[in-house]
Amino acid sequence: MPELPEVETIRRGLQTRIVGKTIADIDVRFPKTFIGDKLKVESYKVKSVERRAKVLAICMNNSYNLLFHLKMTGQLIWHSPNEISKSEFLIPASPAGGSKQIPNPKTKNPNKFSNFAGGHPDHNWHANLPNNTTAVIFTFDDNSRLYFNDLRKFGWCKVLTDEQLQKIFTEEYGPEPLDISRGKPSEKFNVEYLMQQAARFPNRKVKQFLMDQGIIAGIGNIYADESLFDAKISPLRKAKDITKTEWQKIMQSVKKILETAIKYGGTTDSDYVNVDGEKGGMQNHLKVYRKAGQKCPRCGGIIIRIVLGGRGTHYCPICQQ
DNA sequence: CCCGGCGCCTGAGGGC
DNA sequence: TGCCCTCAGGCGCCGG
Numbered sequence: 370m371p372e373l374p375e376v377e378t379i380r381r382g383l384q385t386r387i388v389g390k391t392i393a394d395i396d397v398r399f400p401k402t403f404i405g406d407k408l409k410v411e412s413y414k415v416k417s418v419e420r421r422a423k424v425l426a427i428c429m430n431n432s433y434n435l436l437f438h439l440k441m442t443g444q445l446i447w448h449s450p451n452e453i454s455k456s457e458f459l460i461p462a463s464p465a466g467g468s469k470q471i472p473n474p475k476t477k478n479p480n481k482f483s484n485f486a487g488g489h490p491d492h493n494w495h496a497n498l499p500n501n502t503t504a505v506i507f508t509f510d511d512n513s514r515l516y517f518n519d520l521r522k523f524g525w526c527k528v529l530t531d532e533q534l535q536k537i538f539t540e541e542y543g544p545e546p547l548d549i550s551r552g553k554p555s556e557k558f559n560v561e562y563l564m565q566q567a568a569r570f571p572n573r574k575v576k577q578f579l580m581d582q583g584i585i586a587g588i589g590n591i592y593a594d595e596s597l598f599d600a601k602i603s604p605l606r607k608a609k610d611i612t613k614t615e616w617q618k619i620m621q622s623v624k625k626i627l628e629t630a631i632k633y634g635g636t637t638d639s640d641y642v643n644v645d646g647e648k649g650g651m652q653n654h655l656k657v658y659r660k661a662g663q664k665c666p667r668c669g670g671i672i673i674r675i676v677l678g679g680r681g682t683h684y685c686p687i688c689q690q
Numbered sequence: 691c692c693c694g695g696c697g698c699c700t701g702a703g704g705g706c
Numbered sequence: 707t708g709c710c711c712t713c714a715g716g717c718g719c720c721g722g
Contacts, residue, residue: 423716573691
């Protein structure tokens with residue numbers, strides 16, 4: 370599930386690949402996924418790629434933007450014209466006139482066409498695309514393509530004006546926890562801010578507090594659990610019971626965990642890949658997320674899993690107080 | 691204000 | 707081998 374580090378990794382990948390290119394065509398395969406008028410952006414040039422919280426914006430040179438939310442299983446994978454010719458060689462185009470048939474090599478031809486042309490399951494650079502999860506295909510003027518895949522179909526892409534985008538960026542999300550990207554400056558993410566927000570929601574549990582996008586931008590289930598483990602704070606603590614010293618520690622832990630995750634290219638739990646279709650590496654450095662029953666790497670206690678706000682929550686009941 | 695539950699989706703995994 | 711059930715989870719929404 371792409372959180373701040375995963376979306377930031379994708380942003381950096383797209384930045385170097387699509388800025389300056391013109392969107393020649395948008396092929397919408399899941400109508401519910403694409404909201405708005407594609408004609409507002411077709412034939413216009415990409416000016417920049419920005420991130421705010423967990424959303425990613427492709428900004429065009431005509432004051433329109435494409436805003437993406439990847440939700441659980443969204444992917445944005447870029448293919449060079451060279452990769453596309455390979456892909457079209459592997460998957461013949463649909464028969465003339467029949468454009469709705471989507472090739473599904475996994476089920477129809479499990480052995481003949483591997484999803485991993487290189488034969489290495491960890492590196493699907495040459496994954497056959499589009500596949501049956503491909504929601505939208507963007508084709509650029511140099512014939513490179515951007516595939517928006519989404520297995521669970523929770524994600525979306527919206528066409529927005531600059532004004533609409535700025536309104537969302539400023540009103541829906543709290544401060545960015547890291548001083549990176551073109552996100553909102555992070556000066557606001559400090560102890561005074563956290564304590565002021567804690568006073569607004571005194572009885573909320575600290576994990577729910579950290580995951581509220583209106584309070585802090587970009588933290589999801591994985592990094593909330595990992596940050597609280599690093600800070601030695603129980604996810605069940607109420608906001609009003611957390612001391613200034615503890616908020617300081619939480620703030621530092623959030624920054625440290627998110628920076629580490631970006632360094633490793635994000636966490637691949639199930640579907641996350643970068644724009645080249647490569648998995649992240651942070652899953653090998655997680656301490657508590659999805660590790661119920663295992664020993665706490667800090668105190669040797671046993672990590673437990675509870676449900677908090679409907680979400681799986683993992684922590685060490687011994688050293689997280 | 692806080693919490694639980696549902697809906698949106700589909701593949702994985704367990705039980706039989 | 708296969709069918710059925712449950713579950714995961716970001717997030718909006720609704721009701722208690």
